[in-house]
Amino acid sequence: xxxxxxxxxxxxxxxxxxxxxxxxxxxxxxxxxxxCGDEMSMTLRLDEARQRVTDVAFDGRGCxxxxxSASILTDELRGKTLDEITALDPKDVLEELGVxxxxxxxxxxxxGYKVLQGAxxxxxxxxxxxxxxxx
Amino acid sequence: xxxxxxxxATATAVATAAARPAQKPVQGAFSGAALRADFPxxxxxxxxxxxxxxxxxxxxxxxxxxxxxxxxxxxAHHYANVHRGIYELSEDATGRFxxxxxxxAGFIGAPSAREVVFVRNATEAxxxxxxxxxxxxxxxxxxxxxxxxxxxxxxxxxxxxxxEVGATLDYVxxxxxxxxxxxxxRRKLEARPKLVAVSQVSNALGTISPxxxxxxxxxxxGALVLVDGAQSAPHMPVDVTALGCDFFALSGHKMLxxxxxxxxxxxxxxxxxxxxxxxxxxxxxxVTLDGAEWNEVPYKFEAGTPAIAEAIGLGAAIDYLExxxxxxxxxxxxxxxxxxxxxxxxxxxxxxxxxxxxxxxxGVISLVLEGIHPHDVATVFDHEGIAVRAGHHCAQPVxxxxxxxxxxxxxxxxxxxxxxxxALTDAVRSxxxxxxx
Numbered sequence: 001x002x003x004x005x006x007x008x009x010x011x012x013x014x015x016x017x018x019x020x021x022x023x024x025x026x027x028x029x030x031x032x033x034x035x036c037g038d039e040m041s042m043t044l045r046l047d048e049a050r051q052r053v054t055d056v057a058f059d060g061r062g063c064x065x066x067x068x069s070a071s072i073l074t075d076e077l078r079g080k081t082l083d084e085i086t087a088l089d090p091k092d093v094l095e096e097l098g099v100x101x102x103x104x105x106x107x108x109x110x111x112g113y114k115v116l117q118g119a120x121x122x123x124x125x126x127x128x129x130x131x132x133x134x135x
Numbered sequence: 136x137x138x139x140x141x142x143x144a145t146a147t148a149v150a151t152a153a154a155r156p157a158q159k160p161v162q163g164a165f166s167g168a169a170l171r172a173d174f175p176x177x178x179x180x181x182x183x184x185x186x187x188x189x190x191x192x193x194x195x196x197x198x199x200x201x202x203x204x205x206x207x208x209x210x211a212h213h214y215a216n217v218h219r220g221i222y223e224l225s226e227d228a229t230g231r232f233x234x235x236x237x238x239x240a241g242f243i244g245a246p247s248a249r250e251v252v253f254v255r256n257a258t259e260a261x262x263x264x265x266x267x268x269x270x271x272x273x274x275x276x277x278x279x280x281x282x283x284x285x286x287x288x289x290x291x292x293x294x295x296x297x298x299e300v301g302a303t304l305d306y307v308x309x310x311x312x313x314x315x316x317x318x319x320x321r322r323k324l325e326a327r328p329k330l331v332a333v334s335q336v337s338n339a340l341g342t343i344s345p346x347x348x349x350x351x352x353x354x355x356x357g358a359l360v361l362v363d364g365a366q367s368a369p370h371m372p373v374d375v376t377a378l379g380c381d382f383f384a385l386s387g388h389k390m391l392x393x394x395x396x397x398x399x400x401x402x403x404x405x406x407x408x409x410x411x412x413x414x415x416x417x418x419x420x421x422v423t424l425d426g427a428e429w430n431e432v433p434y435k436f437e438a439g440t441p442a443i444a445e446a447i448g449l450g451a452a453i454d455y456l457e458x459x460x461x462x463x464x465x466x467x468x469x470x471x472x473x474x475x476x477x478x479x480x481x482x483x484x485x486x487x488x489x490x491x492x493x494x495x496x497x498g499v500i501s502l503v504l505e506g507i508h509p510h511d512v513a514t515v516f517d518h519e520g521i522a523v524r525a526g527h528h529c530a531q532p533v534x535x536x537x538x539x540x541x542x543x544x545x546x547x548x549x550x551x552x553x554x555x556x557x558a559l560t561d562a563v564r565s566x567x568x569x570x571x572x
Contacts, residue, residue: 004514004518005511005514005515005569005570010569010570013570035510035526036508036509036510036525036526036527036540036541037526037527037531037534037540037541038508038540038541061508061540062508063508063509063510063511064508064511064570065510065511065514102514104514105510105514108510
């Protein structure tokens with residue numbers, strides 16, 4: 001428990017970064033975690049060339065793992081191109097989280113990643129293989 | 136040769152457990168701690184070396200050694216296909232399989248074992264009725280009545296039926312403390328539904344519903360009643376004859392039996408009048424290239440090779456429960472739920488769902504910890520060796536009713552005791568300390 005709920009995870013949960021809805025925005029997507037029904041949305045602003053992310057926000061209620069994961073993920077996105085985001089590896093997202101995630105919680109940890117990929121691709125994407133062990 | 140499978144061995148095992156000296160005064164109808172010795176699942180510590188505190192019986196129950204032995208013994212010494220072979224081994228297997236059917240009938244007070252259909256689980260039992268009875272007897276403009284308290288298994292099959300035949304599906308509302316709103320039931324029965332589909336015990340809230348009263352009211356307007364007994368049959372005495380219902384569904388895996396086996400009970404004249412659900416081998420008397428004649432009930436509904444050893448294992452689970460006595464099983468859980476409800480009520484920031492009266496509350500307590508997501512709660516509990524369910528419990532309408540995405544659910548069974556309740560309340564407090572610090 002001390003491994004999973006390290007202080008920085010709880011800190012991101014209590015005071016999430018980039019929380020809210022950007023208005024106006026260029027990209028928007030919302031999705032949910034089928035295990036618990038938690039919903040998350042993400043809004044992004046792009047530069048004039050519509051290539052690079054200038055701002056990002058996520059919204060919704062969820063568990064500490066999904067909220068911290070989205071908070072940490074969105075911190076990394078400003079200045080990235082859409083191609084770079086598409087190429088993001090879910091393994092890196094889990095690594096960035098830095099805590100051991102059991103099979104039952106993988107969808108929580110990757111919900112933000114899935115919503116982000118949905119926003120960038122303009123429609124729902126499948127759960128990454130890494131999350132498939134989850135119930 | 137119909138041999139009663141391992142009944143005496145099971146009874147002995149239970150008697151031994153009951154006779155085992157308890158470590159402390161018995162809490163409830165019997166010592167849950169002593170009974171844990173009958174369940175190999177409790178022999179192994181959890182992944183962090185803690186004692187397993189299993190509070191997820193409502194999802195699926197662990198198996199006593201008597202059930203595991205009955206499965207292994209069947210496969211090792213008594214296994215062949217049933218209702219086919221003209222040889223001793225097949226006759227032996229058939230005898231044990233049919234003896235299990237009689238045990239199910241006796242366990243739920245069915246007038247005849249011929250009215251007991253083996254299925255995979257309660258979900259399949261309800262689907263059988265929805266497909267076979269429903270598509271024959273429900274038509275355009277007809278009404279079906281379910282409730283807001285139901286598991287998805289007692290909602291979605293009726294939604295599908297209503298959509299296909301053009302019928303209307305309505306739901307009885309529930310009160311703030313999770314009971315069926317009987318006035319709303321009376322109002323909605325005025326539409327004269329063809330069927331009322333109701334659970335005897337709610338898997339999400341633990342509510343025990345007054346099913347006999349529902350049956351009386353429903354029959355008065357000509358509606359049949361299907362009772363989802365997935366959460367009641369394992370935990371309290373059930374008598375379908377006394378309830379007066381028309382169909383009753385149960386799952387073996389929730390009542391200490393194997394997974395993959397369940398039962399549908401239906402009144403004989405209803406089953407006789409229903410077309411088959413699945414078709415193929417076993418369920419026919421005669422097949423030509425032009426058509427087939429159906430076998431008699433229950434075989435008409437049992438196409439293909441059934442879950443033979445699993446049915447026999449379910450019989451062993453029934454032996455185990457009957458040796459304890461279903462009255463005492465219910466008394467034990469009532470005792471545990473009363474204590475858990477009170478102990479949890481002493482902790483600020485804990486919201487308990489469902490009826491406060493233990494007489495109306497089966498051994499299931501759904502909790503919300505203010506400001507802490509149920510998934511986080513369950514993970515913290517897991518680190519303490521406590522297995523609970525976190526989520527919507529396949530009852531999303533219940534969650535919608537209280538405007539919550541999910542709950543943390545603790546559910547009790549014969550092997551639980553006050554130590555488990557203490558572990559639960561301790562874990563609630565440490566969870567609050569971690570998240571609300």
